[in-house]
Amino acid sequence: MALKVKLVKSSAGSSKEMLDTIRGLGLKKFGDERLVKDTPSNRGLVFKVKHLVSSEVVQQEAPAPKRRKPRKIVARDRARAKAAQG
Secondary structure (H helix, E strand, O other): OEEEEEEOOOOOOOOHHHHHHHHHOOOOOOOOEEEEEOOHHHHHHHHHOOOOEEEEEEOOOOOOOOOOOOHHHHHHHHHHHHHHHO
C-alpha cells in the first residue's frame, strides 16, 4: 500500500520547515503527485503540511527510489573505460 500525495496549494510564503517537508515528500512544484510508502514517518510529513497537500491511500506499491552515482564517480568511470579502450 502507498500514499498518493499531491501538492494542491502553493507553498509560497511557507516557512523553511514546511518547504523542507514538502521537498522530503518529493514534491517540487504546484500540482506534482508522488506515490510514497505508507509509513508512520511519511504520514507525519503529510500531517505537517495537510493544508497544502491532498493524500489518499492506494493499493499500488510505491516505486523504489532510483539511486544515482555522483557526477565525480561517473566521470571517473568514463575516464577509466576510455583508457582501457585506447
